[in-house]
Structure formats: structure tokens, C-alpha cells
Amino acid sequence: QVQLVESGGGLVQTGxxxxxxxxxxxxxxxxxxxxxxxQAPGKEREFVAVISYATGSTYYADSVKGRFTISRDSAKNxxxxxxxxxxxxxxxxxxxxxxxxPWPLYRATNYDYWGQGTQxxxxx
Numbered sequence: 001q002v003q004l005v006e007s008g009g010g011l012v013q014t015g016x017x018x019x020x021x022x023x024x025x026x027x028x029x030x031x032x033x034x035x036x037x038x039q040a041p042g043k044e045r046e047f048v049a050v051i052s053y054a055t056g057s058t059y060y061a062d063s064v065k066g067r068f069t070i071s072r073d074s075a076k077n078x079x080x081x082x083x084x085x086x087x088x089x090x091x092x093x094x095x096x097x098x099x100x101x102p103w104p105l106y107r108a109t110n111y112d113y114w115g116q117g118t119q120x121x122x123x124x
Contacts, residue, residue: 002026009118020081022096038092059104093117
């Protein structure tokens with residue numbers, strides 16, 4: 001069992017930055033890849049980024065590549081999503097999730113554990 005708690009959401013202006021945190025706890029967290037997804041009102045959940053907890057390898061959706069950075073602090077069991085050059089279309093509830101499977105893990109169906117989500121709103 002893995003528990004995930006997101007934090008760091010809020011209101012930010014277009015072009016601004018925001019850092020989200022995902023605190024992980026439970027058994028064998030290092031066995032899982034940790035991903036970030038987002039869901040805007042009326043839209044399907046969308047993959048954002050993933051990091052291999054074991055190797056540190058990363059993979060990004062094309063829509064955020066070059067603007068978002070996923071990282072981990074193994075000592076704190078925390079994964080971060082640093083978001084820069086934010087756009088109104090980045091507005092969504094952001095979820096972190098833990099999963100296992102073939103790399104890169106970009107399908108939501110590969111994730112077994114999910115956090116409760118944190119709202120990010122980018123004002124124009």
C-alpha cells in the first residue's frame with residue numbers, strides 16, 4: 001500500500017511558476033514510478049510527467065516539455081513538479097500517482113495508487 005498526498009496548488013498568473021509536491025509513504029515506495037496527471041473541467045485525465053523512483057529517469061508529455069520539471073528527493077520520499085511559463089490551459093486538478101509497468105508509464109491504467117489532487121489555476 002502506498003499513500004500519496006499532493007500540495008502546492010493555488011492561483012498563479014500567466015507566465016508564472018508553481019511547485020507541486022507529492023509526499024509518498026508506505027511499503028516499498030522505491031519500487032514504483034511516480035507520475036503526475038491533470039484533469040481540467042469537462043476533460044479526460046491527462047498524463048503530465050513521470051519519474052522512475054529507482055533510477056531517476058524522467059518522461060514528459062509534449063504539452064509540458066521544456067516548461068515542467070519532475071524530480072524526487074528520496075530522503076524525504078517526495079516527488080516535485082516544478083512548473084514554469086504557466087498558461088491558462090494548464091489550469092486543472094493535478095494528481096500524483098504510483099504505478100509499475102513498462103517504461104515510460106504514461107497510461108493512467110498503469111497506476112495503482114492516487115493522491116487526492118491539488119487545484120492549479122492560471123489566470124490570464
